[in-house]
Amino acid sequence: MDAVNERRRKMRKIRRTTVVVVRHCIISLLALFFLLPIIVLLTRSVMSPDDIYRVPTLLFPTKLDFSGYTEAFDAQILSYLLNTVIVVAVNTVFVPLTCLMCGYGFAKVRFPGRGIAFSLLLSTIMIPGIAMQIPLYIVYYHLGLTDSLWPLMITAFFGGGAMSIFFMRQYLKGIPDSILEAARVDGANALVIMFKIMLPLARPVVVLTAVNVFIGQYNDYGTALIYIWNEKFYTLSVGLYYKYLAPGAESIDANVQYAAGVLVMVPMVVIFALFQKQLINGIVTSGMKL
Amino acid sequence: MQASFRKKGLLKSGAWVGYILIAPCMIGILIFNFIPMGLSLFYSFSTYDIINPPRNFGVHNYTNVFTNVILRDKFLKSMLHTGEYLIFSILIGLFLSFLLALFLNQKLKGMAAYRVLYYLPNLLPPVCSAIVWADITDPLYGLGNSLLNHMGLPSYTFYADPSSAMPTFLILSLWGLGSGLMLWIAQFQNIPDALYEAADLEGANAFEKCIKITVPMSTPTIFYTLINSIIAGLQVFGPYLVTGAGPDDSLLFFVTNIYINHREFNMGLACALSWMLFVVIAVLTLVLFRKSKWVFYGEDI
Numbered sequence: 001m002d003a004v005n006e007r008r009r010k011m012r013k014i015r016r017t018t019v020v021v022v023r024h025c026i027i028s029l030l031a032l033f034f035l036l037p038i039i040v041l042l043t044r045s046v047m048s049p050d051d052i053y054r055v056p057t058l059l060f061p062t063k064l065d066f067s068g069y070t071e072a073f074d075a076q077i078l079s080y081l082l083n084t085v086i087v088v089a090v091n092t093v094f095v096p097l098t099c100l101m102c103g104y105g106f107a108k109v110r111f112p113g114r115g116i117a118f119s120l121l122l123s124t125i126m127i128p129g130i131a132m133q134i135p136l137y138i139v140y141y142h143l144g145l146t147d148s149l150w151p152l153m154i155t156a157f158f159g160g161g162a163m164s165i166f167f168m169r170q171y172l173k174g175i176p177d178s179i180l181e182a183a184r185v186d187g188a189n190a191l192v193i194m195f196k197i198m199l200p201l202a203r204p205v206v207v208l209t210a211v212n213v214f215i216g217q218y219n220d221y222g223t224a225l226i227y228i229w230n231e232k233f234y235t236l237s238v239g240l241y242y243k244y245l246a247p248g249a250e251s252i253d254a255n256v257q258y259a260a261g262v263l264v265m266v267p268m269v270v271i272f273a274l275f276q277k278q279l280i281n282g283i284v285t286s287g288m289k290l
Numbered sequence: 291m292q293a294s295f296r297k298k299g300l301l302k303s304g305a306w307v308g309y310i311l312i313a314p315c316m317i318g319i320l321i322f323n324f325i326p327m328g329l330s331l332f333y334s335f336s337t338y339d340i341i342n343p344p345r346n347f348g349v350h351n352y353t354n355v356f357t358n359v360i361l362r363d364k365f366l367k368s369m370l371h372t373g374e375y376l377i378f379s380i381l382i383g384l385f386l387s388f389l390l391a392l393f394l395n396q397k398l399k400g401m402a403a404y405r406v407l408y409y410l411p412n413l414l415p416p417v418c419s420a421i422v423w424a425d426i427t428d429p430l431y432g433l434g435n436s437l438l439n440h441m442g443l444p445s446y447t448f449y450a451d452p453s454s455a456m457p458t459f460l461i462l463s464l465w466g467l468g469s470g471l472m473l474w475i476a477q478f479q480n481i482p483d484a485l486y487e488a489a490d491l492e493g494a495n496a497f498e499k500c501i502k503i504t505v506p507m508s509t510p511t512i513f514y515t516l517i518n519s520i521i522a523g524l525q526v527f528g529p530y531l532v533t534g535a536g537p538d539d540s541l542l543f544f545v546t547n548i549y550i551n552h553r554e555f556n557m558g559l560a561c562a563l564s565w566m567l568f569v570v571i572a573v574l575t576l577v578l579f580r581k582s583k584w585v586f587y588g589e590d591i
Contacts, residue, residue, distance in 0.1 A: 268413050
């Protein structure tokens with residue numbers, strides 16, 4: 001009797017482990033599928049020009065060759081990088097600040113017309129980006145701003161858009177009024193309250209806003225394609241597009257293009273590694289609170 | 291509230307602080323949203339190339355897309371392609387991500403790390419993925435055909451042929467599935483275990499539990515995915531960095547059409563098309579929000 005039970009238990013255990021192993025296999029295969037573009041980007045960036053044009057196409061290099069990197073890193077890419085750094089830095093500093101300011105106003109200060117102002121702000125979510133960008137291009141053109149980086153930075157001083165202000169307000173609403181009341185009794189003015197009390201308390205959402213702005217600006221190519229027509233002001237996204245991919249671009253070895261791609265990817269990897277938890281929480285809560 | 295402001299006066303009540311605080315964003319939406327929309331409406335009723343002042347006022351931009359043969363062809367093509375993408379992206383966002391998330395929502399060692407891996411392609415800067423996919427989908431030398439041939443399948447033309455460009459784009463958009471996956475899994479983990487335990491006691495099978503518990507408890511994510519897919523889907527720009535509007539305009543989307551007209555200084559037409567897009571998005575969003583009673587946000591709200 002005992003022997004039979006023992007065998008049954010063993011069988012059950014084997015079946016359970018097989019299920020786990022099969023599941024792991026499927027999940028790993030899926031991961032491989034999702035990682036394919038990144039694997040290809042990395043492996044083909046270290047191929048020699050000989051390897052990269054071999055038919056049938058190689059997935060892994062026969063020998064490591066870093067000439068792609070040295071060739072990719074030229075004066076042009078440095079100029080694109082500099083423009084990107086300027087645009088991203090200005091946006092990443094000023095959007096969270098002005099966003100905090102507006103979020104504070106909507107969440108914690110009572111004034112007539114607040115509800116209407118907030119609905120007006122939210123209504124802008126429905127306006128498709130391109131519907132505003134083309135008339136704005138015309139305005140910037142007449143102001144002479146299309147010959148500069150300003151079209152990519154000027155909005156940073158105005159709150160950073162409805163969505164980020166909305167999330168900021170939602171978060172700040174959770175801060176108890178008693179804290180602000182106490183500060184006001186102590187004679188703190190709005191500016192002091194904002195920087196000394198709101199900023200530290202709202203740190204998580206301020207950081208998340210900054211990280212999101214960084215990623216959005218760093219990856220942006222749509223607005224840059226519309227506003228930036230002068231090569232001097234190309235950011236990495238549009239610069240590399242015109243250099244490698246656009247019709248009429250001179251043909252540049254694929255390993256050089258891949259190497260440039262890896263260089264462009266590095267800041268995103270760093271940001272993701274540093275702020276992984278906040279980013280994933282951010283994606284998740286944005287879906288829950290609509 | 292209003293009365294207390296009137297009694298004290300705006301200055302004394304401290305309300306002016308509020309106006310100063312929200313000034314940046316209110317000025318912002320005025321300058322960057324409402325004035326451009328107004329200007330765009332004005333330019334849409336004219337012929338305008340930026341260099342010369344607008345002229346030839348009338349509704350021709352709105353009527354030409356139906357009467358002028360070349361413009362109509364592009365307009366209809368762009369609508370068809372945007373519609374195809376929209377339907378595909380809604381199906382992917384609502385069904386494929388849902389099923390995949392159901393499968394991935396299990397207690398297995400290292401699951402959290404796997405989910406991060408699935409999300410990673412979303413982090414690739416678009417110009418990087420453009421470089422990668424342009425090379426992989428090269429019909430002669432690309433890795434794509436090399437892999438297909440290895441598996442014993444015939445070569446594919448990818449973006450090189452009008453008939454295969456759209457399927458290629460749709461299939462490659464699967465690599466962005468990870469962000470939707472994150473939403474679904476987070477939603478599933480918010481569903482109280484007690485509900486499933488109660489269903490187990492009553493002898494419900496896995497399918498019944500899914501239809502009667504998981505789906506009704508996930509309505510916020512369904513709603514968000516629907517709204518987001520529609521707003522983002524209508525504004526799809528396609529793989530512009532890889533192939534522009536595609537061979538024979540096979541990847542000409544509504545926004546791509548606007549952008550190309552902008553690039554060719556047909557500002558009046560570009561503005562008219564933008565306004566059409568805006569009206570469609572606004573109407574769809576309002577209808578969806580009006581009809582959103584089925585969304586269940588939990589007991590406490």
